[in-house]
Amino acid sequence: MASSTIYWNEALETQPWDALERWQAGQIAAALPGLRQRSALYADLHAGVPTDVPLRSLADLQALPFTLKSQIRQAQDAANDAQPLGxxxxxxxxxIVQCISSSGTTGQPLYYxxxxxDVERFTDAIAHTWFTAGLRPGxxxxxxxxxxxxxxxxxYADGFRRVGATLCWLGGFPTERILREMRRLRVSALLATTSFGLYLANQWDEVGRQTGIPSALRLVMCGGEPGLNQPEIRSRMRQGLGISQLRETMGLGDVISGMWSECEAEDGMHFNAQRYVAIELIDPATGEQKPWREGDTGxxxxxxxxxxxxxxxxxxxRDHALVVGTRCSCGRTSPRIRCIGRTDDMLIYKGMNVFPTAIRDLVARRFAGRVEPMLRLWKERADQVRFDDPIALDVETCSAHDEAQAQQLARAIEDEVRAQLQVRVSVQAxxxxxxPKSAYKTSLLAVRETRDASPSTP
Known part of the structure; x- marks a missing residue:
């Protein structure tokens, strides 16, 4: 339950971050002995860690090994009748009262x-995330x-209800019905992926006229995909949906599925799960810890x-973040970040590393008004990372073009990406x-064998 009209947990959210980290270190130190007894995975991973290693700060976590997704998957694959989760x-x-599944967008789903x-912890942290994003009782x-x-x-549904909002679970309905029912139910808040939010924005007014019911929508929360760092995307969604509040959110099903969200400043996502989860920023190449310092990435x-x-x-x-700031006008003390890509999505063109999001952000910024801000890159096979030939890239134009105009636009995009990112792409306008647009997650990457599949909408 919220402790004020501004904060979900005021004492926690406004505590100096270094003091909070010291408290978290104490919680971890107290939890580790029992965890190693209960989990065979951590008994193995921590077998070489001396039990007398002090844990007075999160910097001391560097004495512990990382846990990798492959290790979680290997543990799950060893499931048996007594331990169906491995x-x-x-x-x-x-x-165990509930199992949840990861999205499986980067491989076989994992189950937790x-x-x-645990349900109570998830619900509280996710409700905290929605509350920071602006959702309120009523x-x-x-x-x-x-x-x-x-x-x-x-x-997510549990989190909505914990805040005190009225849950309208419209997922699974056809898009047109979603739009109609949102009007009829006087929906004031919406959770969607960035790409699907843009798609809804393009249809919002037309369907609204059909129902004859004025829009009550004021807040849109977008997660599952990066993208709200682009002013063009924000502007189109605000205008198309006629909203005053647009907030980016993020979570990780392996940990807690809602942990980060923007506040009213709409300038980077605060961490909201500090009551249950500690975070580190590391150099992805060396594994060394980095400070939460404005402008740093990790x-x-x-x-x-x-x-x-x-x-x-x-x-x-494997989520790479840019630290937007460490202080905020809202009074929260947690770092503010934007997700800039995933290691799993990293592409290598002739030795040059590039995130698909970097290509998307450049195209959306430099060709605003000419192409839609969501695009798609193609691999020849699922495990392809390296490219010697230009990376196939599909963009969607904002309006109909004849063949000559489409080719001219495609060449302009190719030239811009090469000049700014030192990467060659082969563009189809x-x-x-x-x-395709999806209400859950739409990857920027697709595999060539699926290219002829029909676009899917809910």
């Missing part, structure tokens, strides 16, 4: 168990994730020190509406 299952199956206490919120079992399904590492069923300690998220 040898990182740290609670009896009888005490939650005890009743809001009517449209939840567009169609699958309850995924990390953004039932856990990979986020999570330690869930309050987690019963399937714990994670020093879990490498497609008519409006050509690229």
């Amino acid at each position: 040898y990182n299952q740290a609670a009896d199956t009888a005490d 168990g939650l005890t009743q206490a 809001d009517v919120v449209a939840h567009l994730v169609g699958l309850p079992m995924v990390a953004g399904g039932l856990p 990979e986020i590492v999570y330690t869930a020190f309050a987690r019963d069923a399937t714990p994670v300690v020093r879990y490498r998220s 497609l008519p409006p509406g050509s690229l």
Whole structure:
């Protein structure tokens, strides 16, 4: 329950960050002995760690090994009748009340168990995230994730209800029905992916005229995909949906599916799960810790020190972040970040590393008004990382073009990407509406074998 009209947990959110980190270090130190006894995975991973190593600050976490997604997957693959979640299952199956699934956008889905206490922690942290983003009791919120079992399904719904909002679970309905029902139910808040939010913005007024019901929408929360760092994307979504508040959010199903969100400043996402999770910023190449300093970049590492069923300690998220700031006008003391890409999505063109998001951001910025801000890059096979030939890139034009105009636009984009990023792309300019939009996650990367698949909408 919120402690004020501004904060979900005022004492926690306004505590000096270094003091909070010291408290978290104490929580981790107290949790580790029992965790190693309950989890065979951490008994193995920490077998070489002396038990008398002090843990007085988060800097001392560097004495512990990282946990990799491959290790979690290997532990899960060793499931048996007693441990259906594998040898990182740290609670009896009888005490596990829920399983959730990762999205599986970067490989086979992972499954995580939650005890009743874990459900409470998830719900509180996710509600905290929505509250920071501006959701309030009395809001009517449209939840567009169609699958309850995924990390953004039932856990998100629990968070909406904990805030005190009215949950309207519209995920799974056809897009036109979603738009109609949002008007009829007087929806005031919406959670969607960035790409699907843009798609809804293009249809909002037309469907609204059909219903004859004025829009009550004021708040849109976007997660699952980076993109709201682009002014063009923000502007189009604000105008198309007629909203006053647009907030970026982020989580990780492996840890807690909602942990980061923007406040009213709308300038980078605050961390909201500090009651249960500690965060580190590391150099992804060396693994060394980096300070949370404005302008720095690094990979986020999570330690869930309050987690019963399937714990994670020093879990490498592969999410790369830019630290936007360490202070905020709202009074919260947690770092503010923007996600700039994932290690899993990194591409290498003739020795040059590039995130797909960097290409998307450049194209969206330099060709605003000519192409839609969401695009798609193509691999020849799922495991392809290196490219010797130009990377295939589809963009969607804002209006119809004849063939000569489309080719001229494509060549201009190719030249700009090469000049700014030292990467060659082969651009195909497609008519409006050509690229798929999803209410959950739409990857910037696709595999060539699926190129002829029909675009899908909920």
